[in-house]
Amino acid sequence: MPHLAVNDVRAKYGSLEVLKGINFSIEKGEIAALVGPSGSGKSTVLRALMGLTPITGGEVDIAGETMNYSSAKEVRAARDRMAVVFQQYNLFQNMTVMQNLTLAPLKIKKWDKSEVMTEARRLLGLVGLSDKADAYSDQLSGGQQQRVALARALALKPQILLLDEVTSALDPELVNEVLDAIRKLADEGMTMVIVSHEMAFVREVADKVVFMDAGQIIEAGTPAELFDTPKTDRARDFFSKILRH
């Protein structure tokens, strides 16, 4: 039984079908990377999983439970099991780093306060920002904000972590500090679905690569299979263009 199974998920923006039946699955502790050209629907898959873009068909198995996002209750249940990190960090501007990390664990999950605080401090240590607990996001660099966002997602103790182009908005020299933090999570066995343009990083950490184009999965397999011996012309064309440099 896979930890996450996406079964024929479909989504529309108005009359435009942006996801045309997406299927993939990963086991516990595995990392799937969604790659493909801009507008191919990679980020929409993550948004659909979080219930931010309504799905119009299909269902998702999360840790053995099947959900079709058809009711507010199901959407809440799905969100309860996953956490997402956005490209633009989306830290709450009116809160300190610590408040960002503890808001949902305290107010939504209603976990014990002292445990939440201890865990939040541990996570800030994990992403190397122990000294920034009382800072506001406008006092942090992009890379620091993104690491806070990562810690905030982890504070929810998600069964699956979704990362949406988390390094795309960063200055090149700040990319590595974020990738290092994600590597640590991979080593800890966190199940993740990542959307990324960092192909070297994908090859290094991903167990499965899913290549998408125009709202469909064109090809999926191990990083070696897709990067070195793609079966479809579309994938060969895409990877030959972006792996050249």
Add this chain to the structure above:
Amino acid sequence: MERILEQIPRFFSGPNMILLLESAGLTLAMTLMGCLIGFGLAFVLVYLRQTPGLWALPLRLVCILYVEVFRRIPFIVVVYLVLFFIQTVTPNASLFTIAVIAICLYAVAYTADIIRGGLESVPQAQVEAAQAMNLSRLQTNLRIVLPQAWPVIVPPAIAFAVSFIKDTALVSQVGVFELTFRGKELNNQGYSGILVFGTIALCYFLMSFPLSMLGQYLEKRLATPRGQRRSRKIWFT
């Protein structure tokens, strides 16, 4: 001119000053009460107006209609409407109550749009981050959106209240003993119009100016990035 100078000692006598002070207080109380209650109700209206889903469509339409209608009626007409409506329902309601209700109804319509603009100025990404954590719509609004919307809402809301202090002069038409009404009365008693209304003008200025200053202060303070503020525990965080 001589007549004015000669009237000055008599005009600035104790009883007259108490009358003016009373009516100035009444004007201020009426405006503040009406605007504050109206401001509070406007939040409720905006929240209802943003209710998602097809079933809430009539609710949304009523909210939109309220704002659009009241913004297009002169304030004095609202005052008369309230006056005659209330007097039909409860004949012995005080004129002060009627004035406050009229101000309130009007303030709801105007500040609702100010509040809506403020809430909509907060990036949708902030809302989505909150949704992804399962915050409810109310929680998202109270904890995430509203605190960030204050800097956009507060300055025009205060500007509205300040300008409304002047507009309340219109309720003298229905006989509320506010400042302008007293002015007319004193003028009728034979005091020079220049003297009377000059003093009244000064009273209006003295009431509005501190409020304007407060507005400017808040505007500056709210515009400062959070991290640069000395004290972080302020009431709206």
